[in-house]
Each structure stands twice: as C-alpha cells, then as structure tokens.
Amino acid sequence: MxxxxxxxxxxxxxxxxxxxxxxxxxxxxxxxxxxxxxxxxxxxxxxxxxxxxxxxxxxxxxxxxxxxxxxxxxxxxxxxxxxxxxxxxxxxxxxxxxxxxxxxxxxxxxxxxxxxxxxxxxxxxxxxxDVYAYIGQGRLMVEGFNPYENGISALSNYFQLGADKMWTEAPVPYGQLFLWIEQFVVWSTNVQPExxxxxxxxxxxxxxxxxxxxxxxxxxxxxxxxxxxxxxxxxxxxxxxxxxxxxxxxxxxxxxxxxxxxxxxxxxxxxxxxxxxxxxxxxxxxxxxxxxxxxxxxxxxxxxxxxxxxxxxxxxxxxxxxxxxxxxxxxxxxWINGLSAPGSIYIWYAPVGLIGLVVASLANAFGLDGLVLAGWVFDAGKLLAVGIVAWQIFRGEHDRLIRRLTLAFAAIVVLAPMIxxxxxxxxxxxxxxxxxxxxxxxxxxxxxxxxxxxxxxxxxxxxxxxxxxxxxxxxxxxxxxxxxxxxxxxxxxxxxxxxxxxxxxxxxxxxxxxxxxx
Structure with a gap:
C-alpha cells in the first residue's frame, strides 16, 4: 500500500x-x-x-x-x-x-x-x-404478466403510475433478481407510490x-x-x-x-x-x-x-x-430482447452522438437520409467499443487486469451514442x-x-x-x-x-x- x-x-x-x-x-x-x-x-x-x-x-x-x-x-x-x-x-x-x-x-x-x-x-x-417504471414493472409481475413481453401499457390506468411514456410498450431490460425485487416492493406496498x-x-x-x-x-x-x-x-x-x-x-x-x-x-x-x-x-x-x-x-x-x-x-x-x-x-x-428498449438514440454531449448528429445534419442538407447515416456512425462506435473490450481481454499485463476491465467498461460507456x-x-x-x-x-x-x-x-x-x-x-x-x-x-x-x-x-x-x- x-x-x-x-x-x-x-x-x-x-x-x-x-x-x-x-x-x-x-x-x-x-x-x-x-x-x-x-x-x-x-x-x-x-x-x-x-x-x-x-x-x-x-x-x-x-x-x-x-x-x-x-x-x-x-x-x-x-x-x-x-x-x-x-x-x-x-x-x-x-x-x-x-x-x-x-x-x-x-x-x-x-x-x-x-x-x-x-x-x-x-x-x-x-x-x-425510472423508479416509477420499476413500480409499473412490479405491478406487471404481481398481476401475472410477463414483463419481458409486455410494456406497462398492459396495465389498467398505467398512466397514473408516473413512468415515462417510453416504457408504455417497452419490455423490461432488467434481470431476474431485480424483477423479484420489483414484484416484492409492489406486493408489499399495494402499489402505494411513496x-x-x-x-x-x-x-x-x-x-x-x-x-x-x-x-x-x-x-x-x-x-x-x-x-x-x-x-x-x-x-x-x-x-x-x-x-x-x-x-x-x-x-x-x-x-x-x-x-x-x-x-x-x-x-x-x-x-x-x-x-x-x-x-x-x-x-x-x-x-x-x-x-x-x-x-x-x-x-x-x-x-x-x-x-x-x-x-x-x-x-x-x-x-x-x-x-x-x-x-x-x-x-x-x-431481458436480452429488452436491452435496447429504454433511452434516447443519441445525445449531443456523447462523442459518438455528436458525430452522428453532425453527419445527419450534413446529410440532410444534401438531401440524403441523415438518420441512416447517423445509424452507421452509432454502429461504428459500438463496433469500436467491442474491439477495445476484446483487446483488453486478450492483451495486457495480468497485474493490470482490473484496470483493463475499467478501460473496457469505459469504452462501452464513452463510445455509446447515449451517455x-x-x-x-x-x-x-x-x-x-x-x-x-x-x-x-x-x-x-x-x-x-x-x-x-x-x-x-x-x-x-x-x-x-x-x-x-x-x-x-x-x-x-x-x-x-x-x-x-x-x-x-x-x-x-x-x-x-x-x-x-x-x-x-x-x-x-x-x-x-x-x-x-x-
């Protein structure tokens, strides 16, 4: 030390x-x-x-x-x-x-x-x-719905739960443990929000x-x-x-x-x-x-x-x-199918998101489909992140393994179009x-x-x-x-x-x- x-x-x-x-x-x-x-x-x-x-x-x-x-x-x-x-x-x-x-x-x-x-x-x-989405997903579980196949719009009066509208049709991207936590919370509180x-x-x-x-x-x-x-x-x-x-x-x-x-x-x-x-x-x-x-x-x-x-x-x-x-x-x-459900496509302060936004704007100015070209930029960022993760897994000093993990995890975050x-x-x-x-x-x-x-x-x-x-x-x-x-x-x-x-x-x-x- x-x-x-x-x-x-x-x-x-x-x-x-x-x-x-x-x-x-x-x-x-x-x-x-x-x-x-x-x-x-x-x-x-x-x-x-x-x-x-x-x-x-x-x-x-x-x-x-x-x-x-x-x-x-x-x-x-x-x-x-x-x-x-x-x-x-x-x-x-x-x-x-x-x-x-x-x-x-x-x-x-x-x-x-x-x-x-x-x-x-x-x-x-x-x-x-997002916490109100957790409540809605827990209610799905309590009422017998499969949250990996149903958004919270399957519930009656779902709009009263307070979740963002993007969750209305989106499947749950969380794993089994958190589903059980959601179910227990909603069951024990009888859906009382506070x-x-x-x-x-x-x-x-x-x-x-x-x-x-x-x-x-x-x-x-x-x-x-x-x-x-x-x-x-x-x-x-x-x-x-x-x-x-x-x-x-x-x-x-x-x-x-x-x-x-x-x-x-x-x-x-x-x-x-x-x-x-x-x-x-x-x-x-x-x-x-x-x-x-x-x-x-x-x-x-x-x-x-x-x-x-x-x-x-x-x-x-x-x-x-x-x-x-x-x-x-x-x-x-x-949950594998739900991983891409939540969140926006890109945001301006993410490096890849900014590049995609600029490319889309330039493409639209020339009469091209900017959204498609921006999608290529976002995919390139994801591909680069996968490459960095693979490099950190296969190359590097054993004594720096957790640092290598840190850099791999950082690549996933920084090279995403949405941060x-x-x-x-x-x-x-x-x-x-x-x-x-x-x-x-x-x-x-x-x-x-x-x-x-x-x-x-x-x-x-x-x-x-x-x-x-x-x-x-x-x-x-x-x-x-x-x-x-x-x-x-x-x-x-x-x-x-x-x-x-x-x-x-x-x-x-x-x-x-x-x-x-x-």
Whole structure:
C-alpha cells in the first residue's frame, strides 16, 4: 500500500511534519455546507421532482403551492440548482481539507455520505422517473404478466403510475433478481407510490453500502489509498444524487459487481462469480466483468489453453445460475430482447452522438437520409467499443487486469451514442480503486462531475402543464434554461472565481502515482 497522499490543491509544505497537523482541517464546514445543499435539493424536489399522478402528496397545501404556483416552482428550481452545486463545492472542499488520507479522512468521508445522503432519502425522485417504471414493472409481475413481453401499457390506468411514456410498450431490460425485487416492493406496498419509492431507495442504499465496503478493499489491493478512493467515489455528489436521489437500480448493480470483483481478486472466485452474476441479474451490462474474472481465476502465468478453460468455467457457472433463476420465474432470458428498449438514440454531449448528429445534419442538407447515416456512425462506435473490450481481454499485463476491465467498461460507456449521468457513475469506483492520479486525471473528474451535475439539474424537471403557458411565462423550456443557467454560473464561479476551489481546476499538483498491482 502506498503512503497516504495529501489532497489536491492543498499540499502540505515540505518543512511541515504531518504529525504536527491534524489529518483533517475542520471538516465540519464542508460537511455542513453539503448538508445544506442536500436540504435545498430536498425542498426543491417538492416542487419539481417527479411525483406519480395518483400521489396523495399532490393534495397537500405545501405541494400545491410549490408545484402549481409560478413563485413556488421558481423557488424550487433555484433551490435545486444551488443545492446541487453547493454539494459539488462541499465535496471539493472536503477533499482540500484532508491533509493526510488516514483514519480521520475515512471518518470524515463516511460522515459526508450520511449527512449528504440522508436528506435525499426523503426527497421526491430527482433527475429521473425510472423508479416509477420499476413500480409499473412490479405491478406487471404481481398481476401475472410477463414483463419481458409486455410494456406497462398492459396495465389498467398505467398512466397514473408516473413512468415515462417510453416504457408504455417497452419490455423490461432488467434481470431476474431485480424483477423479484420489483414484484416484492409492489406486493408489499399495494402499489402505494411513496412507500414503493422508499423501499426502492433502501435497495439503492444497499448498493451504496456495498460500494462503501468494497471500494476501500479493492483500492488496497492496488496500492491505492483506500480513504482517498472512498472520497472520490462514495462522497461524490454525482454518486449520491444518481443512486439515492434518482433511485437508480444501478447502485445495487455496481455494488454487487464490486463485491464480486474483490472476492475474485482475493482467490474466492466462486463467491465472486455468484455476486457478479447477481449483478448481471439486476442489469446485464456487468456481464463484461466475467472474462476478466476468468483471467483472475486462471492465474498470472496461465497459457491460452488454461485461460480458455477458465473462461468456460466462469461462463458456465454464471450462465447456470442465470438459467436456474430463469426457471424459477418462468420468463427465461427475455431481458436480452429488452436491452435496447429504454433511452434516447443519441445525445449531443456523447462523442459518438455528436458525430452522428453532425453527419445527419450534413446529410440532410444534401438531401440524403441523415438518420441512416447517423445509424452507421452509432454502429461504428459500438463496433469500436467491442474491439477495445476484446483487446483488453486478450492483451495486457495480468497485474493490470482490473484496470483493463475499467478501460473496457469505459469504452462501452464513452463510445455509446447515449451517455446518461449514471453510466458515468459506473466508472468512478473502478477508476478510483485502480488509481486516479493527483494531476490532470483528478481534474478531469472534477470537470465531469460539475458538468453532469449542471446537466442533471436542468434535464428533467416536472413542471405542471398549466404553468407552461405564455400568460404565466413559465414554460418547461424556460424552467430548464433557468436551472441550467443557475448551475452553470455556480460552476463557473467554482472554476474561475472561488478563491478556494479555482486552484483545483487551474493549478498543477504533484502527480501521485498509484499504479495497479493486481
């Protein structure tokens, strides 16, 4: 394990002994600031967070004012935007105040996770309404439908559930384990939306806890400071908002995958495969972990015959578990057909999505079918991602296996035409445990977190249709612009004018080499 490293932007002077200083310089200030930011987001969510149309909360006077009056909605937007960016600043400042990444840093980070995550436990779902799709899919299960063959439109009054309309005909893309979780939640709450949201949040928190436990363990295996890796991951505002505020099942998916990866790397491979398979049974994207676990199982000096044998053993064990689960629920492997169901085709900030958009625009200008040409670009990006994954599987040092997995997983995300903020959160723990240096690498993370927080703040707001009129002047587009400008101005302040945080984005720190060793 490497020696503890000082935080970026506040390096301890060479002639000052760390023993003469506290490990963490007054963490209460950023902890309190982050708690205030999270509380702002909680209050703002009452006005512009996602509620099911059937929710009883819509009848409460406070909710009526915040959601049906222009002043209430405007206040909610401002609180949400300022709160989200306050959380970013608090995270950055907490990292700056840590002089030595020891036990006190770990304690401060865990306090941040609790203090900043607790208000989100009680917020109206933010930045996504996928949790209402989970409720609809659970209701499909309870009412005896096959969710791999039926969208939620098969249900009576399905529009009252609050799910995005894209789920009305789309089959479920989730694995068997998450189907059972959905079924249990809906059965136990009798489809009551707020109770269902709370139970799904508890599932997400279980995933967060798995990350808190296994991120430091994996970091230690790589000679990376475990407390710094924990701060980069679990206290990260993008991590907390996507996994707790947005109630994404990705929290459980990545938590199980990290646990499985740790056991596989410490010679308890069968347990690791079981855990990663459970992760696949939440969201199948983590199937990419299996070839690398097979290589861990084969060992450092394995020849190709041994590698293929252990790839076969790994695939056979995982497939056997999934097949057994499929026999129990009787739905088979229907999730394979649903993998392309949710989401948009492309988005402008994804590199491949942007290239496809430019190609489509140019093609349309010349009278060609731009959509077809854009599809070719998207397919080329996917093909390139497959090539990078294959390269990382077949080539590279055994001692860098988990880093190779990280790069393969990153290729799948970055080369997709559609990148959601929670896709980025999949990658943060993997990069953190295999080493994010204290130079341009950590600065890139700061920019990524800031960008996606600003985008999330403005991307999905629930503004009542009757407020979207010219008379009231509060159209949904205007609300999103107001949220984006508020977040952007705060972000620019952090980068260029804040005397405390601007150094993190502008000055070069001494790189901390954290080379993977397993």
């Amino acid at each position: 490497t020696a503890p490293v000082p935080a970026a932007g506040e390096l301890v002077a060479a002639d000052t002994s760390a023993a003469d200083l506290a490990e963490v310089d007054n963490p209460r200030t950023p902890l309190l600031a982050g708690f205030v930011g999270s509380m702002f987001m909680l209050i703002g969510s009452l006005g512009v967070g996602w509620l099911a149309p059937v929710s009883e909360l819509r009848r409460l006077p406070l909710f009526i004012w915040m959601r049906a009056e222009a002043a209430g909605v405007a206040l909610s937007i401002i609180l949400l935007a300022v709160g989200g960016m306050l959380l970013v600043r608090a995270w950055l400042r907490l990292g700056q105040r840590i002089r030595v990444w020891g036990d006190q840093a770990r304690q401060a980070t865990l306090m941040a996770v609790v203090a900043w995550g607790l208000p989100m436990m009680f917020s109206v779902p933010l930045f996504s309404r 109770a269902s949201v709370m139970l799904f949040r508890l599932v997400a928190v279980a995933g967060v806890l798995l990350c808190v436990i296994y991120v430091p363990k994996l970091a230690e295996l790589h000679g990376v400071n475990p407390n710094r890796a924990l701060w980069l991951t679990a206290a990260n505002p993008l991590f907390l908002t996507n996994f707790i505020g947005s109630v994404h099942n990705d929290a459980l998916m990545i938590g199980l995958a990290l646990a499985g990866l740790y056991y596989s790397a410490t010679h308890r491979v069968v347990r690791g495969i079981v855990l990663v398979t459970l992760s696949i049974a939440v969201k199948p994207i983590t199937i990419v972990f299996l070839p690398f676990i097979g290589l861990l199982w084969a060992g450092k000096n394995a020849g190709w015959l041994r590698k293929f044998a252990f790839w076969g053993l790994t695939a056979g064990l995982s497939l056997g578990i999934l097949a057994l689960m499929s026999l129990v629920n009787g739905f088979g492997f229907g 959601q903020s929670w896709y980025v959160v999949w990658l943060i723990p993997l990069f953190a445990v295999t080493g994010i240096r204290n130079d341009w690498q950590v600065k890139a993370l700061y920019f990524v977190v800031s960008f996606f927080m600003i985008y999330a703040i403005s991307d999905q707001l629930e503004v009542f249709p009757y407020l979207q009129t010219a008379d009231l002047g509060l159209a949904l587009a205007l609300a999103r612009v107001a949220a984006a400008l508020t977040g952007l101005l705060f972000g620019l302040y952090l980068i260029f004018w804040d005397p405390r945080t601007r150094s993190l984005f502008r000055k070069s720190g001494d790189p901390v080499l954290e080379r993977p060793v397993i």
